[in-house]
Amino acid sequence: MRLGRVRGITIDIHMSWIVIFALVTYSLGAGYFRVTFPEWGGGVLWSVSLLSAVLFFACVVLHELGHSLTAQKHGISVHGITLFLFGGVARMDREPETPQVEMRVALAGPLVSVLLALGFGALGWAFGGLGGKHPVAMVSLYLALVNGMVVIFNMVPGFPLDGGRALRAALWWYTGSVARATRLAAASGKGFGAFLIASGILLAFAGNLFNGTWFVLVGWFLADAAGTAYAQTLSQHALSGTPLSEVVPWPDEGVTGETSIQTLVDTRLGYNSPDPVPVVENGRVQGLVGIPEVKRIAQTEWTSTTAREAMVPVAALGTVSSDRDAWETLVRMSDQNLEWLAVVDDGEFRGVISPRRLLEYARRRRLAAT
Numbered sequence: 276m277r278l279g280r281v282r283g284i285t286i287d288i289h290m291s292w293i294v295i296f297a298l299v300t301y302s303l304g305a306g307y308f309r310v311t312f313p314e315w316g317g318g319v320l321w322s323v324s325l326l327s328a329v330l331f332f333a334c335v336v337l338h339e340l341g342h343s344l345t346a347q348k349h350g351i352s353v354h355g356i357t358l359f360l361f362g363g364v365a366r367m368d369r370e371p372e373t374p375q376v377e378m379r380v381a382l383a384g385p386l387v388s389v390l391l392a393l394g395f396g397a398l399g400w401a402f403g404g405l406g407g408k409h410p411v412a413m414v415s416l417y418l419a420l421v422n423g424m425v426v427i428f429n430m431v432p433g434f435p436l437d438g439g440r441a442l443r444a445a446l447w448w449y450t451g452s453v454a455r456a457t458r459l460a461a462a463s464g465k466g467f468g469a470f471l472i473a474s475g476i477l478l479a480f481a482g483n484l485f486n487g488t489w490f491v492l493v494g495w496f497l498a499d500a501a502g503t504a505y506a507q508t509l510s511q512h513a514l515s516g517t518p519l520s521e522v523v524p525w526p527d528e529g530v531t532g533e534t535s536i537q538t539l540v541d542t543r544l545g546y547n548s549p550d551p552v553p554v555v556e557n558g559r560v561q562g563l564v565g566i567p568e569v570k571r572i573a574q575t576e577w578t579s580t581t582a583r584e585a586m587v588p589v590a591a592l593g594t595v596s597s598d599r600d601a602w603e604t605l606v607r608m609s610d611q612n613l614e615w616l617a618v619v620d621d622g623e624f625r626g627v628i629s630p631r632r633l634l635e636y637a638r639r640r641r642l643a644a645t
């Protein structure tokens with residue numbers, strides 16, 4: 276669900292966000308505001324609760340915009356911001372290239388939240404503070420408190436939380452190795468996730484089932500995100516600055532147009548070799564046959580259908596030249612949902628590239644580096 280757009284950054288809501296939005300609104304209406312203003316009728320009570328929840332999530336968007344606009348300023352393009360079950364996330368096309376930029380992008384979000392907490396705190400105080408019980412004061416103080424909590428939670432030094440990114444930037448700057456810095460920061464993120472899971476289980480056994488479950492969920496999400504972010508960072512650093520010519524295992528001699536699909540399936544295509552096979556005639560590549568093309572043909576026709584009949588012609592494929600950056604190509608492919616691209620230099624076919632092949636190359640590079 277699309278909310279809007281700020282400087283080319285789209286703001287979306289994931290379905291799971293509805294759950295947390297409803298929980299926050301409910302806890303305000305059934306707890307905080309009901310206790311503070313017992314004289315309020317249901318209409319006022321729930322309107323104020325709803326408004327406060329909306330303002331809270333507007334603050335989360337501003338936090339993410341802090342990260343996003345700082346990243347944009349340093350030449351990193353931001354696809355958008357998504358609100359989901361565990362808060363907000365800004366999707367960027369790549370990670371910062373220097374520890375200095377990483378530090379700025381990481382701290383910009385919490386800085387926005389600190390300013391919001393101070394601003395709402397001042398507003399609450401101007402309207403009489405806790406003792407005055409003015410509605411504006413009570414809403415403002417709530418927002419000051421939750422923005423403060425957003426800062427505290429996000430500044431835990433576990434990757435990929437903001438504090439973990441700041442820790443990684445510092446370690447990266449100190450050690451000069453982004454891989455080592457990421458490994459340490461991700462381990463810290465997994466540790467924090469495990470700590471939350473353990474606390475959640477203890478809470479549940481102590482009778483607080485709701486908060487316990489929530490802690491376990493958040494902890495599990497964090498530990499998982501730390502692992503994914505770690506793998507992605509290493510892939511990016513293995514692929515960035517590498518031309519495709521180093522990744523494509525050339526030359527692929529391909530098969531002739533007369534080859535039957537049955538032979539292709541027996542000899543070239545399968546779970547272990549899912550990349551498409553070039554169809555070569557008179558020394559020129561005419562097209563590619565991959566698993567999707569084979570699947571379109573009934574199995575009984577496999578012996579009578581030729582590769583030429585089944586192939587996707589080269590002209591119909593997306594192409595990329597071999598001097599392009601491997602990481603940028605991977606980002607382009609996942610953005611456009613492309614399964615493969617033909618690598619072509621000046622009209623001459625070089626090979627096929629798929630996200631799987633790029634990631635496999637990254638994994639081999641990583642193994643070689645450790």
Ligand SMILES: [Zn+2]
Binds near residue numbers: 385429437
């Ligand atoms: Zn943040």
